[in-house]
Amino acid sequence: MPQRYSLAAIALHWLIAALLAFQISVGWALEDLGARGFSLFQLHKSVGISVLALTLLRVAIRYWKPRPARLEGGWQGMLASAVHFGLYIFMIGAPLTGWALVSTARVKVPTLIFGAIPLPHLPLPIASHGAAESAHGLLAWVGIALFLLHVAGALRHHLLMRDGLIWRMMPARNPVLLFALPALIVVGLVIGKAILPAPAKTQAPATAIMNEAEETLAPGTTENTAVNAADPADNAAVAVKDEPIGPPPAWAVQPGGRIGFSLGNGGEAISGSFGKWSAKIVMDPAHPQSADIKVMIDLASASVGDAYKDGMITGDEFFAVATHPTATFTAKGAEKAGTNAYRAAGTLNLKGLSKPQTIRFTLSGVGKTRKVSGSATVARGAFGVGNGDSSAGLDAKVAVTFVFSAKTE
Incomplete structure (x- = not known):
């Protein structure tokens, strides 16, 4: 059986995946909510900064405990490496561009991470707001594409190649975990959708x-x-x-x-x-x-x-x-x-x-x-x-x- 990732790397992998699913579910709805989505926008920022912090921790753990060796070479191996690299760019770049977007907005809305930790605005010119907004939106689409490629690759290895690659990201070779951990992604999507405000009534x-x-x-x-x-x-x-x-x-x-x-x-x-x-x-x-x-x-x-x-x-x-x-x-x-x-x-x-x-x-x-x-x-x-x-x-x-x-x- 292929060597597993460290338990810390496994925990961060699934936690970040669930949070990203939540962010994607909530993020697309924020633009249409206007003022009704104010509290949800604050939560979106808090989760985004959390994803950034967890990803940086994940990078540090990767250098502290190197990942297992690749099981596949050739163009397929190069594509897998490119997808992994792209996901790291997305997980770091999306929160940073979101932070830049908030920092350069004409309306300066203070940010408290989960209502407790103040987040200062980045010292960026207001003129860069448009670029930050475009980059944030583009990274969201790129992240979804990379996410789907990553899932497709994992399914290919598990169902077609049957090389046991997916077990490297499981704390134990347990069929329950094989379904429970990926289900966290679905849970993130569902929670993100469930907490959206109800449609506005005609007469409030x-x-x-x-x-x-x-x-x-x-x-x-x-x-x-x-x-x-x-x-x-x-x-x-x-x-x-x-x-x-x-x-x-x-x-x-x-x-x-x-x-x-x-x-x-x-x-x-x-x-x-x-x-x-x-x-x-x-x-x-x-x-x-x-x-x-x-x-x-x-x-x-x-x-x-x-x-x-x-x-x-x-x-x-x-x-x-x-x-x-x-x-x-x-x-x-x-x-x-x-x-x-x-x-x-x-x-x-x-x-x-x-x-x-x-x-x-x-x-x-x-x-x-x-x-x-x-x-x-x-x-x-x-x-x-x-x-x-x-x-x-x-x-x-x-x-x-x-x-x-x-x-x-």
């Missing part, structure tokens, strides 16, 4: 929530029902705007408030909030036309609770915080829209662009302390937020909600 739950938020003035009311439910005094206040007596009070926002956002992502919802923001509010609730509102949001503080996505949000494709660190909403005047409900039409400045924006809010409480809660619907495309391929699955409208307490002297 988050989309319905945002559409509802667009029409909502206060929880459980619409504009018409709010006005109809208001008492005659409120309706009179809407119809006839009395002049305020004296200057309107200034309100100081108290700690503990929140500005959140949510948007659909192919059948799922992405929700987050801004950790840093401030507001200057002057308004007499009895005379809303006196309102002077300015809200400033630190875009770098945006978070969806995921380090990968948080890094992506601040990049050029989304908020571009390096050049536009702050979003500002301003409004001069508001109008009554029901019992304790108001609407303010103003301007949102985001990513260097200024567009009309309306917010709706309610006030609760009396005296010098009020609770403010409200919502707005922002068309992200008008501001160039989400302008790349990774945003293809995101809904066009973002639901923004806010709640905080404010005091006046």
